[in-house]
Amino acid sequence: MSELALLGGKPVIEGNLPPYPSMGKAEEEAVRDVVASGCLSGFFGSPGPEFLGGPKVRMFEDAWVTRFGVKHAVSVNSNTSGLYAAMGAIGLSPGDEVIVPPWTMSATVVSPLIYGGIPVFADIEDETFCIDPEKVKAQITPKTRAIVAVNLFGHPARIADLRAIADAHGIYLIEDNAQAPLGVEHDRPTGTVGHIGVASLNFHKHIHTGEGGVCVTDDDNLAKRLRLIRNHAENAAVHEGITDLVNMVGFNFRMTELSAAVGLVQLADIERHVAARERLAERLSDGTRDLAGWTVPKVRDGCRHNYYVWLVRYDEAKVGVSRELFCKALNAEGFPNFPAYLPPLYRLPLFRRRTAIGREGWPFTLTDRTYADGQCPVTERLHEREAILFEPCAYDVDDDLADKMIAAIRKVHAHRADLNAAADQLQTGT
Numbered sequence: 489m490s491e492l493a494l495l496g497g498k499p500v501i502e503g504n505l506p507p508y509p510s511m512g513k514a515e516e517e518a519v520r521d522v523v524a525s526g527c528l529s530g531f532f533g534s535p536g537p538e539f540l541g542g543p544k545v546r547m548f549e550d551a552w553v554t555r556f557g558v559k560h561a562v563s564v565n566s567n568t569s570g571l572y573a574a575m576g577a578i579g580l581s582p583g584d585e586v587i588v589p590p591w592t593m594s595a596t597v598v599s600p601l602i603y604g605g606i607p608v609f610a611d612i613e614d615e616t617f618c619i620d621p622e623k624v625k626a627q628i629t630p631k632t633r634a635i636v637a638v639n640l641f642g643h644p645a646r647i648a649d650l651r652a653i654a655d656a657h658g659i660y661l662i663e664d665n666a667q668a669p670l671g672v673e674h675d676r677p678t679g680t681v682g683h684i685g686v687a688s689l690n691f692h693k694h695i696h697t698g699e700g701g702v703c704v705t706d707d708d709n710l711a712k713r714l715r716l717i718r719n720h721a722e723n724a725a726v727h728e729g730i731t732d733l734v735n736m737v738g739f740n741f742r743m744t745e746l747s748a749a750v751g752l753v754q755l756a757d758i759e760r761h762v763a764a765r766e767r768l769a770e771r772l773s774d775g776t777r778d779l780a781g782w783t784v785p786k787v788r789d790g791c792r793h794n795y796y797v798w799l800v801r802y803d804e805a806k807v808g809v810s811r812e813l814f815c816k817a818l819n820a821e822g823f824p825n826f827p828a829y830l831p832p833l834y835r836l837p838l839f840r841r842r843t844a845i846g847r848e849g850w851p852f853t854l855t856d857r858t859y860a861d862g863q864c865p866v867t868e869r870l871h872e873r874e875a876i877l878f879e880p881c882a883y884d885v886d887d888d889l890a891d892k893m894i895a896a897i898r899k900v901h902a903h904r905a906d907l908n909a910a911a912d913q914l915q916t917g918t
Contacts, residue, residue, distance in 0.1 A: 584631060606857055782803075
């Protein structure tokens with residue numbers, strides 16, 4: 489009998505990995521204080537002092553400004569809402585193009601559609617999985633209004649280069665910084681290099697408020713427009729001195745006092761939360777980087793990687809076992825993982841069928857852009873053949889358990905011949 493758990497052996501890790509304990513007594517006390525105050529939301533959707541929210545929301549925004557050295561922080565109820573507000577704030581209009589990466593959460597690439605903008609996909613880099621500046625340059629046209637850079641999996645995109653490209657063409661750079669709250673590129677925090685940066689406080693992330701997000705900018709006008717779009721802009725735009733009323737139709741993207749209170753506690757402890765994920769990922773990399781056909785994450789010089797995801801590039805030819813079978817064996821040994829990430833987002837039906845907002849296919853009626861396979865070959869290769877992912881944010885793993893996870897990977901790799909021999913049996917279920 490093989491030693492591999494998938495083939496009847498004993499797993500290295502028995503039971504599930506413990507979940508990460510993201511909430512504690514301090515968060516509980518903060519929530520109790522807000523409930524006792526009776527003010528669960530301080531927002532009014534009309535001009536006046538309450539237009540900017542309640543005391544906890546304002547305290548949280550001030551704390552974010554101080555922590556990240558930005559001029560303005562605008563809280564919202566999700567990163568998705570923040571991306572929508574960012575598109576509105578820059579004046580995106582029907583037919584304008586926004587260059588986006590194809591490997592990210594879907595909200596990143598559909599956000600332009602809210603204002604009739606056209607997403608244009610540029611491929612990613614092979615080793616850091618972030619949008620490739622050279623591919624961005626090739627997609628810029630007179631219709632281009634913005635570039636969206638995602639600091640994917642916790643690693644910074646080439647945000648300094650992308651900002652230079654944006655400035656040279658008179659367009660905007662928006663950073664989706666959902667997965668890299670303490671990322672750094674050459675001493676600059678991720679999320680602060682673009683004209684607008686958007687952070688996530690969804691419960692899957694390094695720190696969270698259940699649901700929530702924050703937009704940051706150093707531009708006074710963009711900050712004002714973000715705040716208006718967050719809270720029924722149509723009621724307050726003229727009162728706030730806005731003369732350009734493009735996109736001054738507001739939403740309700742407001743953060744509650746409860747979320748802000750939790751956010752204040754989480755933000756104060758952000759370094760500990762992020763460092764725990766980094767320590768786990770770096771230990772996994774150090775313990776497995778010598779394995780053939782197994783390439784651990786690369787960190788560019790001058791960068792800090794926060795490891796929302798630990799992604800390994802898998803070479804089936806060198807290992808001699810299919811990625812799917814190797815991943816099944818890892819899961820059987822107690823190492824939770826999944827092959828591939830999201831499919832390239834231009835494969836979503838709304839892009840393939842070119843139907844988004846309007847019944848007649850608007851806004852795709854405003855462009856001749858198409859979304860066929862082959863336009864982002866690096867993304868397609870990683871998705872279809874190479875990527876194996878583990879989520880450090882999900883689990884509470886000490887050094888002993890991390891060593892068992894390393895042992896599980898090394899065990900499957902060492903006994904891959906057993907898997908190969910049993911592949912037919914596993915596929916047929918006999």
